[in-house]
Amino acid sequence: MGADLYDHQTTIKSRVSLSGIGVHSGKPVSVHFSPADADTGIVFHCQGPNGAVDIRALIAEVAATDLATVLGDLAGAHVATVEHLMATLLGLGIDNVAIDIDGREVPILDGSAALFVDALEQAGIERLSAKRRYIRILKPVRLDNGGSWAEFRPYEGTRFEVEIDFETPAIGRQSLAIDLDAETFRREIARARTFGFMKDVERLWAAGYALGSSLENSVVIGDDHRVINMEGLRYPDEFVRHKTLDAVGDLALAGSRFIGCFRSYRGGHKLNATALRRLLADHSAYQIVEGSGRERSRLGASAHLPSSH
Known part of the structure; x- marks a missing residue:
């Protein structure tokens, strides 16, 4: 991609489709991606009880975050497990x-983002022509929740610093x-799979969750x-890489890519x-900037940023 692509909004060139099962529902599902005009953003078209519904991929549409990120109305039209996509x-x-x-659930595929990458790059x-807009972090915004925390900090680029801590x-x-950036995402994050514990499986099944979970799509x-997966891990630290993948997906719901650093400890x-909502509620903590050549020169080399929604 040319350097000026990072200044401008993008879409895909052609329609592409993927099929699989929902990790929680266990039901087959197909998704079809089509080009869209500038300033459309990411929009899910799905069927609700009263017909077709459009759900925008924005934090305001988040209805649940217990086991996955769910957009829409839990009692009506909604789409679950959107984070890897x-x-x-x-x-x-x-x-x-x-x-x-x-x-009502994005297919889990192999539990990572790798097959989404393949499909969208195929498209x-x-x-x-429209300029891309970014959310530039101006001051720290922090959220503490028991032994976990998350914060946004000013940074000349788009950075993620994620730490996890499990007893096992x-x-x-x-x-x-x-x-x-796009290459780092492909190489370092996209192939990291979701993970879970055998001791939790029966409890989740009894509650109607993880019905599609298997060794084919979960560590x-x-x-x-x-x-217990025969093939082992794809990265020695696949667990934190997957948590980073989830964080990238959750923060994509800001509606624009951020210029700053997101840090978290024992997050989910x-x-x-919640951290994203807190940031966006404090209008003194950020500003919206366009990705013009002038802005990129201010950001320096680290501003070769691949996205915003």
Whole structure:
């Protein structure tokens, strides 16, 4: 992609589709991605009880964050488990897409973002004439929640610093710090899979969740604190990389990419969403800037930023 692509909004060049099952519902679902005009953003077209509904991929539409990020109305039209797809759109720098979905949950595929990356890169990325807008962080905004915390800080680029800490020796304490661009997303984050514990599976099944979860789409830690997947891990620290993938996807719901650093410790979907809401509620903490050549020169080399929604 040319350098000026980062200054302009983008869409995909052609329609592309993916099919799979929902990790929680266990039901088959297909998604179809189509090009969209500038300033459309990311919009899901889905069926509700009273017909077709459009749901914009924005933090204001977040209805639940317990086990996944859910957009829309839980009692009506909604779409669940959007985080891996949203991370891919942000990571690859795709601003405007219409997404038709014939179910209520984005397919889990292999538990990572890798197949979304493959499909959307197959469709191609097209530069639009409209300028891209960014959320520039002006001052720290922090959220503490028991032993967890998250914060946004000013930074000349788009950076994620994520740390996790689990009692099981299969995970332990892991951290990852990256400056996000399309190549880093593909190489360092996209292939990291969702994970869970065998001891939680029966409880989740009884509650009607994780019905589609399997060793084909999840890293599973057994009662002996070992990864039971035959192929092992894709990265030595795949767990924190997946938590970073989730954070990228959750923050994509800001509506624009941010210029700043997001840091978290023992975070998750709920913490990510709450921190984003707190940032956007404090209008003194950020400003909206356009990705013009002048802005990019102020940002320096780190401003080769691939996205905003």
